[in-house]
Amino acid sequence: MDIFVLYKEDYPWDVRIEKIAKSLRDRGHNVTIVARNLSGNSPVAESDGLPIIRLPVIGAANSLVRKLANVPIWFNPFWIRTLNAAISGSENPVIIVRDLPLVKTALSVAKSRNVKVVLDMAEVYPYMYASARMFSKGLNLETLAKSPSMAARYESKVLPKVDHTLVMIEESQDRVLNKGIDPGKVTIVSNTPPATKFSGTAHQHQGRNLRLVYVGFLTKLRGLDLLIKAASAYVKMGNEPSSLKIDIVGKGSERENLINLVKELNLEQSVTVHGWLEHEQVDQLMAQANVGALTYRVCPHWNHTIPNKIFDYMLAGLPVLATEVKPIERIINETKSGLVCRDNDVRDIAEKLQILRSPETRATLGANGVSAVQSKYNWANDERRLHAVIDSLENQVKFR
Incomplete structure (x- = not known):
């Protein structure tokens, strides 16, 4: 399948995005990362064998125009146009959206096409915003924009509409299920390393320092x-x-x-x-x-x-x-x-x-x-669950 990983930050680099993208590529899928371009890099590039399509370069470096053009908000026309252009040649694409802000962007693009949308819920945004406010230095424009209540309402609207949700841990899964989401559409794919990440002998613990x-x-x-x-x-x-x-x-x-x-x-x-x-x-x-x-x-x-x-x-x-x-x-x-x-x-x-x-x-x-x-807590086990989700979506497309 053609899989597009929609990422609201600049890429490279993010360890989870890389693991998911490479895992799906090695499984035989065509994987492209669609990312922000705050740094003003080439809109079309490649990183470690993974194609990258970035937002266009708008405005000068560090300018307000550049920052506004890259804001990850669902109705931002630059995100919509870039994602539309990226998937234009694909018959049955899958969009994996990293985190909440751009989910509605993917859903709006998917409306007129035969597109499956997967939310990768690495962070629970309503809680993340609320926790950040606990230690913020008073309300400012950024904290006002990152409203926990607005994020919760947005999340409640989009969760039932995505085809599948990936969560990081059991506690996050329980939270999503408590919102009435079909258990068959929620899967734990955690942030574990390959078991071979630190090859060699086990750490030797000596001395009292x-x-x-x-x-x-x-x-x-x-x-x-x-x-x-x-x-x-x-x-x-x-x-x-x-x-x-x-x-x-x-x-x-x-x-x-x-x-x-x-x-x-x-x-x-x-x-x-x-x-x-x-x-x-x-x-x-x-x-x-x-x-x-x-x-x-x-x-x-x-x-x-x-x-x-x-x-x-x-x-x-x-x-x-x-x-x-x-x-x-x-x-x-x-x-x-x-x-x-x-x-x-x-x-x-x-x-x-x-x-x-x-x-x-x-x-x-x-x-x-x-x-x-x-x-137990290694990428091979989480990777199997990831593949099972994509295989299920592929079967849904085939037998539609």
Whole structure:
């Protein structure tokens, strides 16, 4: 089949988009990514063997005209025209829409054509917007546009109209089913890694020094300030600053605040806030680490999605240090692959760090994580579910 992955950001790169696109391509489908073009790249390109069709280059770089032309809102004519042109030569295309904003765009294009539309619900937008508002600095134009109530109404209108919905985790599936959506039209395709992602010997846990790693965006919701404050509490418990090293990798609105917090608490010896690093550098830090950190603030958004990093940590043999976010807590407790801390409790995080000083504890938790990913939480299993969805849609088209 001709499959078009509609992505509201610039591409490359996104790990989930890449996994889905390559998996379907390797299955024999013709896969094209239709993406934003805020960077002003060539409207027609290729990345790692995947064709890309981008929005046209409108206006100068960083101009308001360019930004408005790329806004991922369903009635934006540039998105509608680009998607229409992309699928124009296909008889029975499938559009996989990454996340909520452009679903109605796909549905409007699909109206006059024989098109199947699949929503890839990587994020639950009403909850994501509501959770972001919890830590925003008052209402502004952006937060007003990202209205949780408007997103909920929009979602309620489009969910019954799409042919299938992919969700990330059981909690998200339950939420969609509670809205009355046919269970046969909802499938979990999670954000798991290939079981071969970290080839080689299992991580060897030795010594009582701790080296934590966090890789991802740096926002208030991700609770990295809690982790840094816990590092200070850990040192005050009598541990040498040199016995703890935390590498925080990523970009985002909280980066400068985190750097300042490290200085304020005199933790330069223990905590490094990096910028965004290349994959090879991240892999090096993962190899040097002996704990993976996910001290997110508990909120409805995190309770209905799952970060791919939990599975990366597990597969790398790193015990996971996390807060009681529902899907993360459930997976850690099920697999016995880490320790769960109380939400917003700096002292509890520090006490869990004390427990993880034991190399035997880290080795046991790490080995449990590796086993769980190799047997269950890996892309081969999620890929099978993805293929089953597309096969079902293909059969519907054939026997119409």
